[in-house]
Amino acid sequence: MANRFVQKLSGLADLDADDAAALERVTAKPRRYVARQDLIREGDEPGPMFVVLEGWVCRYKILPSGSRQIMAFLMPGDACDLHIKLLAQMDHGIQAITTASVATVSREQMESMMRDHPNIARTMYMAQLVDEGIMRAWIVSMGRRSAAERVAHLICELYLRARSIGLTGEGEFALPLSQLVLADALGMTAVHINRVLKELRLAGAMALTRGSVTILDPVKLVQIAGFDENYLHRRLLLTGLSAR
Amino acid sequence: MANRFVQKLSGLADLDADDAAALERVTAKPRRYVARQDLIREGDEPGPMFVVLEGWVCRYKILPSGSRQIMAFLMPGDACDLHIKLLAQMDHGIQAITTASVATVSREQMESMMRDHPNIARTMYMAQLVDEGIMRAWIVSMGRRSAAERVAHLICELYLRARSIGLTGEGEFALPLSQLVLADALGMTAVHINRVLKELRLAGAMALTRGSVTILDPVKLVQIAGFDENYLHRRLLLTGLSAR
DNA sequence: CGCAAGTTTGATGATTATCAAACAGGGTGG
DNA sequence: CCACCCTGTTTGATAATCATCAAACTTGCG
Numbered sequence: 176m177a178n179r180f181v182q183k184l185s186g187l188a189d190l191d192a193d194d195a196a197a198l199e200r201v202t203a204k205p206r207r208y209v210a211r212q213d214l215i216r217e218g219d220e221p222g223p224m225f226v227v228l229e230g231w232v233c234r235y236k237i238l239p240s241g242s243r244q245i246m247a248f249l250m251p252g253d254a255c256d257l258h259i260k261l262l263a264q265m266d267h268g269i270q271a272i273t274t275a276s277v278a279t280v281s282r283e284q285m286e287s288m289m290r291d292h293p294n295i296a297r298t299m300y301m302a303q304l305v306d307e308g309i310m311r312a313w314i315v316s317m318g319r320r321s322a323a324e325r326v327a328h329l330i331c332e333l334y335l336r337a338r339s340i341g342l343t344g345e346g347e348f349a350l351p352l353s354q355l356v357l358a359d360a361l362g363m364t365a366v367h368i369n370r371v372l373k374e375l376r377l378a379g380a381m382a383l384t385r386g387s388v389t390i391l392d393p394v395k396l397v398q399i400a401g402f403d404e405n406y407l408h409r410r411l412l413l414t415g416l417s418a419r
Numbered sequence: 420m421a422n423r424f425v426q427k428l429s430g431l432a433d434l435d436a437d438d439a440a441a442l443e444r445v446t447a448k449p450r451r452y453v454a455r456q457d458l459i460r461e462g463d464e465p466g467p468m469f470v471v472l473e474g475w476v477c478r479y480k481i482l483p484s485g486s487r488q489i490m491a492f493l494m495p496g497d498a499c500d501l502h503i504k505l506l507a508q509m510d511h512g513i514q515a516i517t518t519a520s521v522a523t524v525s526r527e528q529m530e531s532m533m534r535d536h537p538n539i540a541r542t543m544y545m546a547q548l549v550d551e552g553i554m555r556a557w558i559v560s561m562g563r564r565s566a567a568e569r570v571a572h573l574i575c576e577l578y579l580r581a582r583s584i585g586l587t588g589e590g591e592f593a594l595p596l597s598q599l600v601l602a603d604a605l606g607m608t609a610v611h612i613n614r615v616l617k618e619l620r621l622a623g624a625m626a627l628t629r630g631s632v633t634i635l636d637p638v639k640l641v642q643i644a645g646f647d648e649n650y651l652h653r654r655l656l657l658t659g660l661s662a663r
Numbered sequence: 664c665g666c667a668a669g670t671t672t673g674a675t676g677a678t679t680a681t682c683a684a685a686c687a688g689g690g691t692g693g
Numbered sequence: 694c695c696a697c698c699c700t701g702t703t704t705g706a707t708a709a710t711c712a713t714c715a716a717a718c719t720t721g722c723g
Contacts, residue, residue, distance in 0.1 A: 234555070236555070238559070238563055238564075238645060239645050240563075240645075242563050243563075244558065244559045244562045244563045246555045246558045246559065256548060256551070259548065261541060261544055261545045262548055262652055263652065264649070266555070266556075266650035266652070267552075267555060267650075297505060300502040300505055301502075301505045303502070304500060304502060304503065304505060307551065307554070308510050308511075310551070310554045310555065310558065311478070311491075311510070311554065312510075313558050314488065314490045314554065314557050314558055315490065317558060317562055317606060318488040318604075318606025319486050319487075319488045319606060320482075321710075321711095322710075322711070353668085353669060353670090354670070355669075355670095361562070362562025362563060363711070363712085364711075364713080365669085365670085366670095366671085366672090366712075366713080366714095367712070369671060369672085370671090370672090370711095373671085385669085385670090385720080401482060401483050401484075405508070406510035406511075408506055408507065565678075565679095566678080597700085597701060597702090598702070599700090599702095607679075608681080609701085610679095610680080610681080610703085610704090611678090611679055613703060613704085614679095614703090617703085629688085629701085
């Protein structure tokens with residue numbers, strides 16, 4: 176099975192066989208985490224860079240009130256901040272959502288790889304820019320979209336991201352997120368998201384069942400979401416969601 | 420007057436006179452923008468890196484519905500993404516809020532400076548990490564804080580950021596943002612923010628008048644916001660807001 | 664089989680948006 | 694210099710969205 180890290184970065188720029196080999200080398204020895212296990216916690220001193228190879232992971236923060244906000248989902252192929260070591264301590268936690276296989280890349284490995292493979296360096300900086308774009312899109316969603324629009328937008332985002340690492344089927348993909356997790360990501364309650372999902376199902380846009388999403392009508396879903404895939408900066412935009 | 424860019428980066432790490440001189444050199448020829456003028460628009464091809472020297476600037480996006488969401492405020496000393504040139508087109512716009520003086524740094528200047536001054540490179544990567552932390556904090560605010568908490572949190576953030584570039588007075592600072600602009604940043608309406616401001620004023624926490632904010636009770640404001648300045652990654656945390 | 668986690672539905676209430684309108688201030692042109 | 698206009702602020706009335714509380718139901722698993 177293809178290394179998801181290589182696959183993801185290939186979706187952003189061209190990598191040659193040599194680059195791919197280097198990427199596979201630094202992620203050769205992943206570690207397993209079980210669901211709910213923290214990779215690193217708020218307040219911890221940052222360590223190596225994480226690269227998710229299998230399973231889903233999230234960045235999150237717990238507020239004094241006890242409520243949780245998820246700020247990002249990392250799926251296979253995704254890495255956390257390259258330069259994270261520069262900070263004295265983490266301002267948020269990173270946790271496995273499902274069982275996950277995660278490689279760690281030390282700062283030294285990172286630096287030598289980026290020095291020897293300028294193409295990889297460029298592509299990883301692009302990936303970082305895309306991740307920032309995703310965060311901005313979340314801010315837009317939280318600020319200006321209704322609950323239904325927000326759900327639809329997130330599903331569009333996750334579908335395209337999953338697609339670029341070969342994890343989607345025909346208008347359908349595996350989404351191992353409970354409604355509570357989705358609620359924590361979208362800033363709403365599990366009760367309300369449940370009602371919104373019902374609404375989207377009845378509207379014939381999408382249907383979420385345990386562990387997987389079916390996109391019933393891509394055009395309708397994109398329209399509800401007000402989704403513009405531009406911010407994901409993939410090459411081959413024509414192969415996107417609505418043009419399926 | 421001190422160069423705000425130097426001043427801001429000095430708040431994150433130590434820079435020597437040589438570093439400071441290099442930073443001043445690349446920002447020596449700023450350009451003026453009037454309020455509401457775009458530095459760059461969504462869809463444009465990214466150009467040089469921007470460094471704000473005077474005035475306020477924001478990242479924003481206009482939705483199909485016509486509503487606007489501001490995703491970041493840039494104040495003097497703040498720079499936009501180092502590697503932005505790697506993307507084919509902007510996924511959001513950047514606009515002056517007030518009259519602003521903005522320097523542009525070309526990719527070549529950038530690269531040679533970062534090669535010759537590893538300290539600057541490290542510090543700018545730190546600044547980028549802090550900016551990402553600020554975005555995550557915005558996501559948390561939008562997702563899990565009430566309108567009043569969100570306003571209080573933003574004011575705490577902006578106060579500390581202004582403070583680190585020497586723009587604050589005694590429990591008071593200049594904030595050239597209209598209530599409409601604040602609303603667009605916080606994902607609410609101008610009408611509602613006005614009521615929230617009144618509430619915060621009556622509670623004796625803070626008072627916003629045209630162009631400036633007075634922090635009436637730092638402890639109370641921090642408490643309402645649930646503010647933890649850790650994510651700004653300043654050195655000298657003891658000199659923060661609540662310990663005034 | 665029984666428990667734990669997750670999903671679904673109902674009833675009610677709080678928060679925030681929307682619509683409407685009055686008011687204040689700053690700048691411009693007659 | 695004043696009238697006017699534009700932008701921004703403030704207040705009121707009403708409605709939509711979403712949270713909260715409560716409880717039944719469903720599914721997977723030891």
